[in-house]
Amino acid sequence: MxxxxxxxxxREHAIIKKIKENNAVTEIFALPGNGGxxxxxxxxxxxAKDIHSVAQFAVxxxxxxxxxxxDDPLVLGAVDLLEDKGIACFGPRANAAIIEGSKVxxxxxxxxxxxxxAAYEVFNDLDSALKYLETAPIPTVIKADGLALGKGVIIxxxxxxxxxxxxxxxxxxxxxxxxxxxxxxxxxxxxEVSVLSFTDGKTVVPMISSMDHKRAGDNDTGLNTGGMGxxxxxxxxxxxxxxKCMETIFxxxxxxxxxxxxxxxxxxYFGLMLTPNGPKVxxxxxxxxxxxxQVVLPLLESDLLTVMxxxxxxxxxxxxxxxxxxxxxxxIMASExxxxxxxxxxxxxxxxxxxxxxxxxxxxxxxxKLVTNGGRVLGVTAVNKTLKDAINDAYLLVxxxxxxxxxxxxxxxxxxxKAEEGR
Ligand code: AMP
Ligand code: GLY
Numbered sequence: 001m002x003x004x005x006x007x008x009x010x011r012e013h014a015i016i017k018k019i020k021e022n023n024a025v026t027e028i029f030a031l032p033g034n035g036g037x038x039x040x041x042x043x044x045x046x047x048a049k050d051i052h053s054v055a056q057f058a059v060x061x062x063x064x065x066x067x068x069x070x071d072d073p074l075v076l077g078a079v080d081l082l083e084d085k086g087i088a089c090f091g092p093r094a095n096a097a098i099i100e101g102s103k104v105x106x107x108x109x110x111x112x113x114x115x116x117x118a119a120y121e122v123f124n125d126l127d128s129a130l131k132y133l134e135t136a137p138i139p140t141v142i143k144a145d146g147l148a149l150g151k152g153v154i155i156x157x158x159x160x161x162x163x164x165x166x167x168x169x170x171x172x173x174x175x176x177x178x179x180x181x182x183x184x185x186x187x188x189x190x191x192e193v194s195v196l197s198f199t200d201g202k203t204v205v206p207m208i209s210s211m212d213h214k215r216a217g218d219n220d221t222g223l224n225t226g227g228m229g230x231x232x233x234x235x236x237x238x239x240x241x242x243x244k245c246m247e248t249i250f251x252x253x254x255x256x257x258x259x260x261x262x263x264x265x266x267x268x269y270f271g272l273m274l275t276p277n278g279p280k281v282x283x284x285x286x287x288x289x290x291x292x293x294q295v296v297l298p299l300l301e302s303d304l305l306t307v308m309x310x311x312x313x314x315x316x317x318x319x320x321x322x323x324x325x326x327x328x329x330x331x332i333m334a335s336e337x338x339x340x341x342x343x344x345x346x347x348x349x350x351x352x353x354x355x356x357x358x359x360x361x362x363x364x365x366x367x368x369k370l371v372t373n374g375g376r377v378l379g380v381t382a383v384n385k386t387l388k389d390a391i392n393d394a395y396l397l398v399x400x401x402x403x404x405x406x407x408x409x410x411x412x413x414x415x416x417x418k419a420e421e422g423r
Contacts, residue, residue, distance in 0.1 A: 002027045003305070004058055005041065006048050006078060007069035008034050010332075010359035010379045011290035015067060016040050017356065018297045018304040025305065031057065035370055036348070036360020036378065048073045055081040063087055067308065071147055074286050075101035079266075090308040092286050096257060096264040100286040103152075103183045104145045113256035115249055116280040120185035126170045129182060133162050139187040144169050146178030150226055155187065190275040191236040191419070192282065194292045197250060197270065198307055200316040201263035204250045206270075208299050208323040209237035210292045211416055216339060218411045225339045226376055229412030230330045231387060232295040235420040236274055245272065245279050253284070265311055294359045294379045295328035327387040329394040329413050330359075330379045336405040338375035346372045346404040354397055357381050372403050387417060 362374015
């Protein structure tokens with residue numbers, strides 16, 4: 001069986017490694033992938049956003065199954081194109097991917113169907129947004145409507161900061177058309193939990209919960225990044241909370257999308273905040289999270305391709321999705337200076353005996369050598385009986401990987417460990 005994975009990051013590498021476990025898989029292509037995946041997939045230099053070329057590649061190479069991982073091609077309609085060409089796919093069609101592609105859509109959906117989320121207002125002109133901010137409660141949260149490389153959310157601690165954010169989005173167009181409309185919403189507090197789920201539009205099966213570490217520096221300081229590490233399961237997410245989320249968020253969301261004629265099939269990611277007033281949705285993503293996938297999939301005991309195909313065939317309710325009772329920790333190794341300015345092109349050494357635990361995000365092959373080629377270079381994941389052991393093991397693995405300018409957070413999982421001890 002020939003499988004195609006669209007995307008190039010650590011998340012895609014984790015998906016590829018898991019798919020490889022299925023004996024029916026004979027070949028895996030990554031579009032475009034990266035040099036650090038070359039042992040696991042054939043990387044072909046086609047941009048994930050060039051969805052017409054992606055679909056043509058799939059046809060020309062008689063791909064049996066395609067997995068579209070990143071948000072951009074999903075929102076652009078990669079799955080629609082592939083399916084229309086008769087290729088079985090994992091991922092939502094564009095009319096459902098809008099749940100991530102437009103914050104205005106997702107907020108209005110939640111309001112219409114009573115799904116708990118922060119109170120909000122939508123604005124499509126600068127003057128009314130600025131007027132609203134004169135009396136809005138501070139801190140406040142400003143969100144660009146469309147995709148903005150994960151940077152479209154600004155938490156403003158003062159009225160001035162809020163106004164600046166609105167001007168930069170609506171007038172200066174720092175996120176282009178993504179800032180034509182904005183959402184201004186209530187600032188919520190509480191621990192954050194990421195819950196990825198499989199859904200075929202009829203059944204929703206949450207995966208093991210996880211916790212991202214978005215800030216660049218230890219103790220959640222510094223700039224927001226694409227994610228500096230993850231742990232799973234998330235100790236804040238108790239069985240009781242999970243049950244409540246199923247009832248008040250997960251099932252209502254799947255049903256709401258069906259009622260809107262936008263059935264969601266694929267991985268629906270619930271970004272949740274456990275507020276004093278119960279769990280609320282911070283954001284939906286129409287895809288696997290990065291780097292959540294790098295801790296969630298290593299704990300999946302069922303065969304990933306089988307589960308994905310059940311989503312495609314709408315037979316998820318008959319398919320077992322089993323997770324290990326162990327814990328996982330992923331530490332991201334980045335280039336010093338990320339997420340702002342960093343050098344690349346340094347030789348990267350990953351000992352062969354640990355390469356199965358390493359998910360490469362930003363590397364390429366140059367003159368036969370693997371060199372760094374991005375801000376986030378790789379993630380290394382350890383699995384062990386307890387969270388504490390998984391964290392220790394992940395940091396031991398980090399010591400075996402070398403490149404100039406490597407930087408990583410030293411406290412991935414520390415907050416989760418404290419939460420566990422407090423229980
Ligand atoms: P996002 O880019 O949508 O993942 O949002 C980035 C981060 O902003 C989230 O992970 C939260 O930490 C924070 N955030 C988003 N919305 C809110 C909110 N309403 N209240 C507090 N924090 C928020
Ligand atoms: N880790 C957050 C995301 O994938 O959006």
